[in-house]
Structures are given as C-alpha cells and as structure tokens.
Amino acid sequence: MLTSARLVLKHHRFEVGAAAILGLLAAVAALVVSYRLNAIGVPAGCFEQWLTGGGAEGAGDCAGPVQAFAQINEGEAGKLLAFMAVMPFIVGLLAGVSIVGRELESRTAQLGWALTPSRHRWLARQVGPILLVVIVVVALAAAAASVLEATREPWYHSTYGDLSLHGWPVIGRAVAAFSVGLLVGAVVGRSLPALIVAAVACVVLLLFDGMAQDAWYRANYEVIADPTAVNNGTFDGIYGDTRWRTPDGQSIDQEAAFQQVPSGVDDPNQWLLDHGYTAVALGVPASKAGQLAALDTAGLLGVALVVGLATVPVVDRRRPV
Amino acid sequence: MSEPTPPLRAEGVGRRYRRRGPWALRGVTLEFARGSITALVGPNGAGKSTLIRSWMAFEQPNEGRVLVEGIDPRRDRVGAVSRIGYVPQAAALYRDLSVNDHLGLAHVARPTFDTSYAEERLRSVGVALDRPVGQLSGGEQAQVALALALGTRSPVLLLDEPLASLDPLARREFLAVLVDDVRSTGATALLSSHIVTDVEQACDHLVVLTQGVLAYQAAVSDARATHRTMVVNVDGPPVEGAVGFFLDAEGRRVALVRSTDPTVGRATLEEIVLGYLAAGRDAARESAAA
Numbered sequence: 001m002l003t004s005a006r007l008v009l010k011h012h013r014f015e016v017g018a019a020a021i022l023g024l025l026a027a028v029a030a031l032v033v034s035y036r037l038n039a040i041g042v043p044a045g046c047f048e049q050w051l052t053g054g055g056a057e058g059a060g061d062c063a064g065p066v067q068a069f070a071q072i073n074e075g076e077a078g079k080l081l082a083f084m085a086v087m088p089f090i091v092g093l094l095a096g097v098s099i100v101g102r103e104l105e106s107r108t109a110q111l112g113w114a115l116t117p118s119r120h121r122w123l124a125r126q127v128g129p130i131l132l133v134v135i136v137v138v139a140l141a142a143a144a145a146s147v148l149e150a151t152r153e154p155w156y157h158s159t160y161g162d163l164s165l166h167g168w169p170v171i172g173r174a175v176a177a178f179s180v181g182l183l184v185g186a187v188v189g190r191s192l193p194a195l196i197v198a199a200v201a202c203v204v205l206l207l208f209d210g211m212a213q214d215a216w217y218r219a220n221y222e223v224i225a226d227p228t229a230v231n232n233g234t235f236d237g238i239y240g241d242t243r244w245r246t247p248d249g250q251s252i253d254q255e256a257a258f259q260q261v262p263s264g265v266d267d268p269n270q271w272l273l274d275h276g277y278t279a280v281a282l283g284v285p286a287s288k289a290g291q292l293a294a295l296d297t298a299g300l301l302g303v304a305l306v307v308g309l310a311t312v313p314v315v316d317r318r319r320p321v
Numbered sequence: 322m323s324e325p326t327p328p329l330r331a332e333g334v335g336r337r338y339r340r341r342g343p344w345a346l347r348g349v350t351l352e353f354a355r356g357s358i359t360a361l362v363g364p365n366g367a368g369k370s371t372l373i374r375s376w377m378a379f380e381q382p383n384e385g386r387v388l389v390e391g392i393d394p395r396r397d398r399v400g401a402v403s404r405i406g407y408v409p410q411a412a413a414l415y416r417d418l419s420v421n422d423h424l425g426l427a428h429v430a431r432p433t434f435d436t437s438y439a440e441e442r443l444r445s446v447g448v449a450l451d452r453p454v455g456q457l458s459g460g461e462q463a464q465v466a467l468a469l470a471l472g473t474r475s476p477v478l479l480l481d482e483p484l485a486s487l488d489p490l491a492r493r494e495f496l497a498v499l500v501d502d503v504r505s506t507g508a509t510a511l512l513s514s515h516i517v518t519d520v521e522q523a524c525d526h527l528v529v530l531t532q533g534v535l536a537y538q539a540a541v542s543d544a545r546a547t548h549r550t551m552v553v554n555v556d557g558p559p560v561e562g563a564v565g566f567f568l569d570a571e572g573r574r575v576a577l578v579r580s581t582d583p584t585v586g587r588a589t590l591e592e593i594v595l596g597y598l599a600a601g602r603d604a605a606r607e608s609a610a611a
Contacts, residue, residue, distance in 0.1 A: 003425050003428075003429055004426075004429040007418065007422055007425060007426050007429070010417075010418060010422065011415050011417065011418060013417075106413070106415075106416075107409070107411070107413040108413050108414065108415055109413075110379070110407075110409040110413045111409060111413050111414060111415075111466075111469070112430070113377075113379070113402075114377060114402065114405070114407035114409065115426065115427050115430035115431060115434075115469065115473070116430040116431070117398060117399040117400075117401075117402035117403040117431075118398075118399045119398075122430070125429070319374075319379055319380060320379055
C-alpha cells in the first residue's frame with residue numbers, strides 16, 4: 001500500500017508538487033497577513049468608530065492604526081482571499097486531470113492496465129494518495145484563510161461575501177474540481193485539452209453553486225429588526241431585499257411600492273413612510289452562515305462523488321491508445 | 322476425454338473502429354498450441370495490434386470473440402488479463418521512474434509478480450536497476466518491458482511489435498531472453514512484427530495477416546516444407562498452385578507456389594510471407610477495382 005502510494009506520488013510529482021506548493025503558499029501567506037493585521041493592535045473600540053464614522057479617515061484618534069489595518073485589509077488580505085477563490089480549483093484540476101489523462105497521453109495506461117487486470121483497483125490506487133494530498137494541502141490553506149477572515153473582519157461572526165473563500169467550502173471546491181479533472185482527463189485522454197475543458201466545467205459548476213446559494217438566501221430571509229443597521233454597515237449578516245408593508249398589511253416589493261408614489265415626488269421613500277407604508281429590510285443573519293457553508297460543502301462533495309463515480313465506467317471502457 | 326483448452330483462441334473476430342468504416346480485422350479464426358512461439362506477421366495496418374489488444378481487453382471485437390485460456394476478456398477481464406504478460410508497442414514505460422520502481426509497481430499490481438526473476442533477467446542483460454527508465458537505451462527499455470511481462474509468470478505472453486525500434490544486437494538479445502524463458506516455463510508466446518526476418522530465428526509458428534484477414538497459419542517447418550518459389554515472366558503461362566507474386570531483390574517476378582516438389586528450391590520464410598502479403602494486396606486491389 002505504501003509502496004503503491006509512493007510510486008503514484010513519484011510518478012505524478014510535478015502536478016502534485018505544484019498543487020502542494022500552491023496550497024502551502026496560500027496557507028503561509030494567509031497566516032503571515034493575519035499576523036501583520038494582529039500586530040497593528042487596533043483597539044476594539046476603533047472598529048466600531050470606523051464602521052459608524054464612515055471609513056478609516058474618519059476614525060479620529062484611531063485613524064493611524066485603523067488606516068494601517070484598512071490598507072493591509074483591502075490590499076494583501078483582499079488579494080489573498082481573491083486567490084482563495086481560484087486556488088482550490090487550480091489544485092484540484094492540476095492533480096485530477098493528470099491521473100488518467102496523462103497515463104493515456106503517455107501511453108503508460110497500457111502498462112498499468114496490463115499489470116493490474118482490475119481497472120477499478122488501478123484507479124483506486126491512483127486516486128487515493130493524490131486525493132489525500134489535495135485534501136490535506138487545501139485544508140491547511142482553508143484553515144489559514146479562516147484565521148485571516150476572522151482577523152480582517154473581527155466585528156462580524158462571519159461574512160457571507162467571503163463564505164466560499166475559507167473553511168470547509170474551499171475543501172469542497174478542491175475535491176469537486178479534482179473529480180471533474182479526473183473524469184475529463186479520462187474522457188479526453190490528453191492533459192492540456194482536458195485541463196481546459198475541466199476548467200470550463202468548473203466555471204459552470206461555480207455558476208450553479210452561485211444559483212443554489214441565491215436560492216438558499218431567498219429561502220432563509222428574515223426581517224432585520226433594526227433596518228438602520230443595514231445602512232450604517234453594522235448588520236451582522238447579509239442584506240437581501242427591502243419590501244414594503246402597505247397600510248392594510250400586505251407585503252409588496254420595492255418596485256410595486258414605488259408605483260404607488262405619484263409622479264413628480266422627489267423622495268419616494270419619504271412619501272411612502274408619510275402615507276403609512278413601513279419599510280421592511282430582509283436579510284440572513286450571520287448565525288446561519290455555518291449552515292450555508294455546511295450545505296455548500298456537502299453539495300460540492302456530492303457533485304464530486306457523482307462525477308468521481310462516473311469516471312469508473314469511463315476508465316472501464318476506455319481504449320488505451 | 323475433452324480437448325485441452327488452447328491458451329489463445331480467436332473465433333471469427335471482426336473489429337472496426339467506426340460503424341460504417343473499414344474492417345481492421347474480419348473473420349479471424351486462430352488458435353495456438355501451448356508452449357509455442359508464434360510470429361504474427363503483416364504490414365502496418367494489417368490488424369496485428371488490434372488482434373493482440375483484443376486479447377488484452379483493450380479492444381472489443383464487433384464480431385466473434387477471443388479467448389485466453391478459455392476465458393472471454395469481455396466477460397471476465399480480470400480473469401483473462403491476469404493470465405497474460407504483455408509487452409506493448411514502443412515500450413510504454415514511466416520514463417521518470419527507475420527500473421526498480423517499475424518492478425515495485427508490478428509487484429503491487431500483481432502480488433504474484435516474481436521480482437527476483439525479473440531482476441535476474443535484467444541483470445543478465447546488463448540493465449542497471451536504479452536508473453530512471455528515460456535514461457535507458459531503446460534496447461534496455463525493451464528489456465525492462467519484457468522483464469515486466471516475464472515476471473508475471475503468466476502462461477501467455479503477448480508482444481506487440483517489441484522489436485520495431487531496436488538495433489540488430491538489441492533484437493538478438495531480446496529474442497534470446499524471450500526464447501529462453503518460453504522454453505523453460507512452457508509459456509505460449511505471440512510476437513507481432515511487420516518484418517519476418519526479425520522473428521524468424523525465434524518462432525516455431527507463423528501467422529500472416531493482411532488487410533485485416535488471416536492469410537496463412539502454419540508451423541514454420543510445415544510452411545518451409547510446402548512452399549517453393551520460382552521466377553516467372555509477366556506474360557508467361559499461369560503458374561499452378563501459385564499463392565502470390567512479388568519482386569525479388571534483382572527486380573525479377575517471383576511466384577510463391579504451394580508445392581513439395583524436391584526439384585524446386587524451397588522458399589524462405591520471408592518469401593512465404595511476401596507471397597501471402599502480395600496475394601492479399603492483389604485481392605484487395607481487385608476488390609477495389611470491382
């Protein structure tokens with residue numbers, strides 16, 4: 001078992017090595033940036049002042065540390081988290097595509113399939129160690145990104161905007177990309193074309209993931225008790241929509257409410273408030289972010305499982321060329 | 322008493338790669354005697370690799386079936402392939418892994434793989450076990466591929482044009498190792514090549530494929546005993562028992578004839594193959610013209 005894993009990793013060392021370096025660099029960079037943010041030592045009260053004062057420049061005595069914090073937060077931390085959006089896909093695809101794709105391309109599948117009469121066993125032996133490396137490396141990066149996320153926005157429990165950029169969803173993305181790469185590599189049989197096709201497939205997967213997240217938000221909207229928190233940026237959660245309650249108690253959307261306002265009125269919001277309408281802000285509180293992260297990860301792992309299993313019959317029927 | 326199961330058998334095998342495309346193999350029925358070394362000869366595109374790959378379950382015949390020790394690879398791939406030691410065309414090895422790594426890989430893949438036997442075979446031909454395969458010569462790589470096949474201790478050996486890229490000395494060494502192994506283990510070997518002189522010294526049976534069709538099959542000794550060649554004129558009378566016509570090195574038209582006439586010179590194995598290939602080519606031309 002260990003011999004098999006060693007040889008598989010040795011054979012795929014360039015792809016696995018590149019993926020591991022990428023993941024580990026992301027992890028180390030996240031911890032370094034997090035350390036630098038912490039090292040500024042912004043007093044806790046300054047963050048509230050920053051939020052309510054309209055930005056770092058209006059933070060009074062806190063201006064110096066808050067500006068330094070904001071600079072790193074919007075610069076290095078922001079870029080690093082943006083990298084976390086693509087890192088799991090790069091790692092997963094690099095590792096996944098080569099497993100079958102490169103074997104077919106370099107004609108070594110003939111040898112592998114001649115020596116191992118059971119292709120299922122052959123596939124399991126190839127996938128196991130490489131997937132393990134991917135999960136470990138991406139988990140380290142995802143955990144480090146969670147540390148960074150908690151450091152850069154200490155006033156939130158969790159922000160939905162960065163939900164996919166740290167923690168479990170990152171692992172889900174990497175494993176899904178790995179499976180997509182594995183399947184496409186087996187179908188296409190050439191590394192580079194398979195990498196391109198698999199990358200496109202991952203973009204489609206991300207679009208569907210975004211749609212699923214939007215549907216979850218809509219299904220979980222709650223009335224925000226203090227609507228002013230949405231405007232001053234202190235609402236701990238994600239703002240979704242503003243609806244209006246009519247004087248007779250009906251709930252209508254913004255567009256329908258504005259149609260009630262006579263033409264020529266300068267401030268339609270004020271007109272609605274003056275005429276007995278009540279604005280209702282809807283959003284999802286931060287306390288539910290964990291639920292969405294878990295669902296997102298489970299969904300992506302489910303996709304990874306289905307796609308991974310679909311690779312089995314493909315390898316089974318594949319002609320080594 | 323029932324007939325012993327032949328180690329390799331093909332029953333009316335047909336294979337084409339596109340639904341309405343040409344047949345790569347058509348109606349091939351063959352079987353091989355246990356312990357034999359058979360040369361599977363034919364020009365490029367004759368269907369040699371397709372036939373060998375069918376036994377390996379790399380190809381699925383559209384017609385007929387192939388059997389390995391009585392097992393159809395389509396129904397029991399693991400059972401069939403585990404009885405075969407295979408040397409693929411152009412030694413498909415992991416270039417960045419060492420020879421030792423390959424032996425380790427083979428042992429993981431097949432726990433019955435005889436590592437010490439394979440090592441011994443490789444040492445005997447001077448292959449360094451700790452070197453990456455990519456740094457070995459073509460001949461050494463072929464020896465590694467052969468050792469991997471022989472180390473499986475399989476009763477059937479399939480070798481798909483293993484000599485194509487080797488120099489004459491490497492060919493000799495390769496065949497010597499193969500023959501030595503087959504004679505000592507009683508395995509059955511099928512060796513494909515498009516040049517009969519490559520394999521003539523090693524093989525005791527001959528199969529000629531041309532245009533995807535079985536043109537000839539016999540023991541080498543029988544083939545030599547029953548074929549003669551004679552130089553003929555293009556506009557001369559028809560030659561009785563003629564198999565096919567080809568040009569010799571001096572540009573003369575030669576007829577391969579089925580005959581045991583002791584007064585006529587015996588055909589060499591190369592001439593026998595040339596005669597059958599020419600017959601296949603002429604038949605294909607007539608068919609295309611019709």
